[in-house]
Amino acid sequence: MKNNRQLKTHIDRELALLRERGLFRNLRALPEAGGKISLKGREVLNFSSNDYLNMATHPQVKAAAIEATERLGCGATASRLMAGHLELHEQLEADLARMVGTEAALVFGSGFLANIGVLTVLVGRDDEIFADRLNHASIIDGMLLSGAKWHRYRHKDMDHLESLLKKGKAGGRRIIVTDSIFSMDGDIAPLEELAALADRYESILVVDEAHAVGIMGEKGGGICRILGKQVKPDVVIGTMSKALGGYGGFVACSNSIRAFLINRARSFIFSTGLPPACLGSSRMAVSLIESTPHLGRELLKRVQVFRGSLTECGFTLPEFESQILPIFIGDNQQALNLVDLLWKKGIIVTAIRPPTVPAGTTRLRVSVTLAHRNEDLQSAAETLALHARQLEIL
Secondary structure: OHHHHHHHHHHHHHHHHHHHOOOOOOOOOOOOOOOEEEEOOEEEEEOOOOOOOOOOOOHHHHHHHHHHHHHHOOOOOOEHHHHHOOHHHHHHHHHHHHHHOOOEEEEEOOHHHHHHHHHHHHOOOOOEEEEEOOOOHHHHHHHHHHOOEEEEEOOOOHHHHHHHHHHOOOOOOEEEEEEOEOOOOOOEOOHHHHHHHHHHOOOEEEEEOOOOOOOOOHHHOOHHHHHHHHOOOOEEEEEOOOOOOOOOEEEEEOHHHHHHHHHHOHHHHOOEOOOHHHHHHHHHHHHHHHHOOHHHHHHHHHHHHHHHHHHHOOOOOOOOOOOEEEEEEEOHHHHHHHHHHHHHOOEEOEEEOOOOOOOOOEEEEEEOOOOOOHHHHHHHHHHHHHHHHHOOOO
C-alpha cells in the first residue's frame, strides 16, 4: 500500500508539472476520421489527419476491406509464423515491393514495429547506427533496443555525419538511418548525399518513407524512386496508415533481408498478423494510386496554394517541400490557445510540443489532404490568421 501511495504521489506531481508547462496531453474523441468530417451537424476541416490522398473513405477501398472481412474474418488469429500467414499477406507484399521497386517486402503490424524490427536485427552490440536528430520516435526506440552504439548527427548536416563516420570504430556493421520526409517539419532529407556517404563508408542505408509512399515517386513509390540509381537504400520502411488510408507497416528490401527479418525480428515473430480488412484495403489503395498517379501531384499543388494563402496572411513558413506545413508558435500555452479557438471555428489542428519537437519550437503541424478543396484552404488560412492576430502571435 505504501508503494501505491508513493506511485500516486509521483504521478500526480508529474501531471501537475505537465499542466504547468503547457505540455499536458489528452484525448479528444471525434465521430469519424479523415481530412473533412461532420461534427455535431457541421462540416469540420481536419488538418491533423495523415489520410493525405483521402483513401480511408474511398468507396473502393472500403469495399475491399469489407470483402476481405466477409471472406476471411476479422483477424489473422495468430502470429504469421504460427497460423496467421494468409495468402493475402503475400499478395499485399508483392504489391508493395512492386510499388517501391524492391525485390521483396514484409508487412508488420505498424510502421513503428517495422523500424524496431529492422534496427534490432541488422545491427547489434559490436555495431553502430548514425541517425538524423529529427528522426521519428520509432527509429530512436529501435536504436535503443538494438544494443548498438548510436550517434545522432545534426539535422540534415552531412559534414557532421561524415565527421561521426570518420570517428567511428573500425569493424562491425554500420547503419545510416533517416526519414525521407520529416514528420514534424515536412522537409526532405538530402538522400543523394546520404547514399554517397553510405557507399563511401560501407554503411547500410535505411530510409523511412512513411510520409512519401503513395504521394511522391513513380506510381507513389517514394522519393527514393524519383532519385533512381543515385539512391538505392538497402531498406525502405513504409506504412499503410497514411497515404494508403489504412493500417500497418512494411519493410521493402531484398529477398535475403526479408528472410532474415522473418527469422530474427521479434516485433514480427511475436505479433499477430495484420487482419484481412487492413490487407484488402491496402491492396486496393495501392492499385488506385498506381492507376491514378496524378493524385500525389494534385495534393502537392493544393499544399502550394495553402502555403501561398498562409504567407499572404502574414505567416512565415519554411520553403515548400511536402504536404506537411509547420506553423511555428514557440510558446506552448499560446499554441494551445490558438488550437482551442480554431476548434470552435471548425478547424482541427494539433499543437506539437516538446518532447516531440525540440524546446522552443512548438508549432501547429498542418497536413493537407485531398479532402481539402482550394476554397477550404483559403478560408482556413484566413481563420488561422484572424485568431493568431487575436492572440498577438502574428
